[in-house]
Amino acid sequence: MEYIKEAIWFGPMIGMSFLLLHSLRFRRESEISGWFSSLMLLLFTWSVGSYIELRTDTFEWKLFGRNVQQIGVFLAPVIVYGLIRRLIGKPLGTASMFILMPFVTAVVLIFTDRYHGLMRSYVRLEGAGEKVIEVVRTPLNTILLLSGLLLCVIGIIMLVIEAFRIGTAQKKNYLAFAFSLIAISLLAAFRLGSTYLADILPLSTLSFPFVVLLFNQAYRHQLLKVIPIARSVIVDHLKEPIMLLDGNLKIVDFNPSAEHFLEKLGPLRIGISMLHFVNDHPLIKKAITSREKTTVGFEIDERVFEMQLIPLKAHAGMESALILMLSDRTSEVREEQLLRRLAETDPLTGLLNRRAFQDRVELSLDRGDGCGLILFDIDHFKQVNDTYGHQKGDEVICLVTRIVENVLDGSEAFSRIGGEEFGVLLSTQDQPSLLKKAETIRKSVESTTRESDIAITVSIGCGVLARGERFEKLYHRTDSALYEAKRNGRNQTIWAEHVVQNS
Numbered sequence: 001m002e003y004i005k006e007a008i009w010f011g012p013m014i015g016m017s018f019l020l021l022h023s024l025r026f027r028r029e030s031e032i033s034g035w036f037s038s039l040m041l042l043l044f045t046w047s048v049g050s051y052i053e054l055r056t057d058t059f060e061w062k063l064f065g066r067n068v069q070q071i072g073v074f075l076a077p078v079i080v081y082g083l084i085r086r087l088i089g090k091p092l093g094t095a096s097m098f099i100l101m102p103f104v105t106a107v108v109l110i111f112t113d114r115y116h117g118l119m120r121s122y123v124r125l126e127g128a129g130e131k132v133i134e135v136v137r138t139p140l141n142t143i144l145l146l147s148g149l150l151l152c153v154i155g156i157i158m159l160v161i162e163a164f165r166i167g168t169a170q171k172k173n174y175l176a177f178a179f180s181l182i183a184i185s186l187l188a189a190f191r192l193g194s195t196y197l198a199d200i201l202p203l204s205t206l207s208f209p210f211v212v213l214l215f216n217q218a219y220r221h222q223l224l225k226v227i228p229i230a231r232s233v234i235v236d237h238l239k240e241p242i243m244l245l246d247g248n249l250k251i252v253d254f255n256p257s258a259e260h261f262l263e264k265l266g267p268l269r270i271g272i273s274m275l276h277f278v279n280d281h282p283l284i285k286k287a288i289t290s291r292e293k294t295t296v297g298f299e300i301d302e303r304v305f306e307m308q309l310i311p312l313k314a315h316a317g318m319e320s321a322l323i324l325m326l327s328d329r330t331s332e333v334r335e336e337q338l339l340r341r342l343a344e345t346d347p348l349t350g351l352l353n354r355r356a357f358q359d360r361v362e363l364s365l366d367r368g369d370g371c372g373l374i375l376f377d378i379d380h381f382k383q384v385n386d387t388y389g390h391q392k393g394d395e396v397i398c399l400v401t402r403i404v405e406n407v408l409d410g411s412e413a414f415s416r417i418g419g420e421e422f423g424v425l426l427s428t429q430d431q432p433s434l435l436k437k438a439e440t441i442r443k444s445v446e447s448t449t450r451e452s453d454i455a456i457t458v459s460i461g462c463g464v465l466a467r468g469e470r471f472e473k474l475y476h477r478t479d480s481a482l483y484e485a486k487r488n489g490r491n492q493t494i495w496a497e498h499v500v501q502n503s
Helices: 002-025 031-055 059-087 095-110 139-165 168-189 203-219 256-262 282-290 330-344 354-367 381-388 390-407 431-449 471-487
Strands: 120-126 132-137 242-245 251-254 294-300 303-312 321-328 372-378 413-418 421-426 458-464 493-495 498-500
Touching (some): 002 031, 059 095, 059 132, 139 168, 168 203, 282 294, 282 303, 303 330, 330 354, 354 421, 372 381, 372 390, 372 431, 372 471, 390 413, 390 421, 390 431, 431 458, 431 493, 458 471, 471 493
Parallel strands (some): 458 493
Antiparallel strands (some): 120 132, 242 251, 242 321, 303 321, 372 421, 413 421, 493 498
């Protein structure tokens, strides 16, 4: 029985020491962590004082244990209030010193012999067998204790209000944090740490589960890393997904839109690394790990998104963090693409227009690609328009377009230069390959329409860009070759002065 009682008394104190050491490791991460470490230190001091009082026999040691407990009793409510104010983004600043001063004074008075009477009317041992300290407080002591309790209650109410105001991602964690503080405060209010609970349990034992819960919410759920400056941004009504990452790129908060957005990639939860979701998106991963302000575009499930990264530099006791704001730009991008397509394409055939074709040429030249050009023209097209009408002429243009598209492999830039004239840009400097492609176009048009009501043929000029030559010169040479093919009887391909005869 004695061993069980010793474990009940001594166990929580050992547990508290481990929690304290862990919190002290992170005390400099942010001002919030510093406040929490101070609270853990006071709770540990409280448990040590409780153990000393309960496990010693002499009046002096019991009184010393009781006095040690008073450090936590008087100072913990102020620390709780300051921690909560810092957590919700309303720090006390220099006001904390003025609030703390009367409670520090109370602790000093308790530890002095001369002014001890200001806080306690008398102190004595009572009970048979294992004696306990009985204390009669003065009105000043009672006022200060009630003031501390009121301060603690105000802070907890502020925390609960904040919990219902913020996004759902952290709501339950804030409420659990508040519940732990409420439980510890209630136990302190009933003075269960001053004497035995049914002559068995001190307050350090009863409060230990709630201290563990408090610690779990603070570190496992990253509550101490939620930077208040970002809190006002993360609200439920925003349609855009928003996430807050800590300095290690772990998620510390997010809104419901972010949870819905990332649900296809895996469950989103506090404490998981954002890199877990972006391993398949190297551009996003690179942007996030750089921790610099930037904007990245990407596609998921045929939708276009833009991610804006906003770094929050460490200052005023707050650690660095990163805000990720996502926006669905699918509609805007599709509209931009449509406008660009309308500006770049021929409305009748859907091919590149002359301006877009020129842009493709410049891009190819900038890349240093080979440049081969084919220009072809529908033979006797004016006669088709005059005989059958412009509607039939449009049908002929569309038919030639489909025939040539079937010949090309998609790597070429195919354009309707104007009227019945077309151009094809190829990334080649090889004359035989270019002549072969041109002849394939000419023969395909002729053979496909030979048995139709209108037999169609094309005349072709082709050439490659010579070293040091400007494209305008190539275009002029190729266009001259095209008109030479027309003058020589049409339905043929001309390369400079060399003619590939009709076959």
